[in-house]
Amino acid sequence: MGIFNKIFSKKSRLPESDGIFFTEIQNMLGFDPLDLSHYRKAFTHRSSNKLDEKGFPINYERLEFLGDAMLGSVIAAHLFNEVPTGDEGYLTKMRSKIVSREHLNELGRDLNLIKWVESKVSAQHFGENIHGNLFEAFIGAIYLDRGFDYCEKFIHQKVILPYVDIAQLEGKVISYKSLVIEWCQKEKKPFLYEVYEDNGVEGQKHFGVKLKIDGRVVSRARATSKKKAEEQASKRAFFAFQEKINKK
Known part of the structure; x- marks a missing residue:
């Protein structure tokens, strides 16, 4: 009850725009975010030209790298456990099908992550891959905010359970x-x-x-x-x- 009251009290003190953002992120995650700054960064395009107090760029590109690694590791562990007869080549090919750019773009579009992007570039100039890039950055933000267990939980709920069907993936052509x-x-x-x-x-x-x-x-x-x-x-x-x- 103490933790719940703490989170509720923190949310109630947020400015209206942050309160809306908190609720949206909470709904997507299925659990409470603790530090919204990670998620703000996950939606900051490099064209914003933002810098932190040390002069380092603030944008989602480094989070994208981190999220890609987290996603790959969780998917790899899932396939390793679910397909005990699969050799290295098979597991690598199956992981590639799950984390293909096409699929990541689909995941990013489903969550409508692009609506939160802060950018000085018009959305019509974004390439199609921004949807997948944002999805990876979002996963990176989850890892920094709540750690690996919550990151793994999100990937299972949003990627593995609704999309990973071993039989269908075996027949899916990625190239x-x-x-x-x-x-x-x-x-x-x-x-x-x-x-x-x-x-x-x-x-x-x-x-x-x-x-x-x-x-x-x-x-x-x-x-x-x-x-x-x-x-x-x-x-x-x-x-x-x-x-x-x-x-x-």
Whole structure:
């Protein structure tokens, strides 16, 4: 009761904006935050140009690094315990599927973390990966605020329980490009990703890529980056050669 009264009393003394922030963070965590400054930092974009009393930058990038490590360790421990027959390669691949950039972005969007971002840059200029970056930074803030046990609890509740299904993950493809390249190398087929288009004004640039296998163009794709275009072209090639690629 004493601890509850202490937390309640502290919350009641917060300015209105901090009180709202406290409640939102509390709802996302499922437990009480103790130091809101960690969470404020987790949502501070580098464009804010904030410095602490020692002159060090205040933004979420270091927290992002820490959160990535915490997330990876908790997921690794879970897979290690849940799949006792999995070797190192299997466990590494499964962890990569869970903490893929696509999945982290999904988690960040689900929590709508971007609404708390403090930035001098318009939200429309943020890249898609900011959602995943914020999610990792948020985990880093939890670790600094409440320690590993609470951090692990949050990851289990928000990541493992709703999203980690071993059977489904085994069939999930995280890189069609890797699958296509692996197949080409196994079958000794020469392949080439060739950029055939690069146009548009800066900020709206599109790249076109054509994938050649055995000297023949098997797929084409366009996207806002070469990496995305290559992945899309690989995906189309994968479905064109799916039976051969999946053949053991």
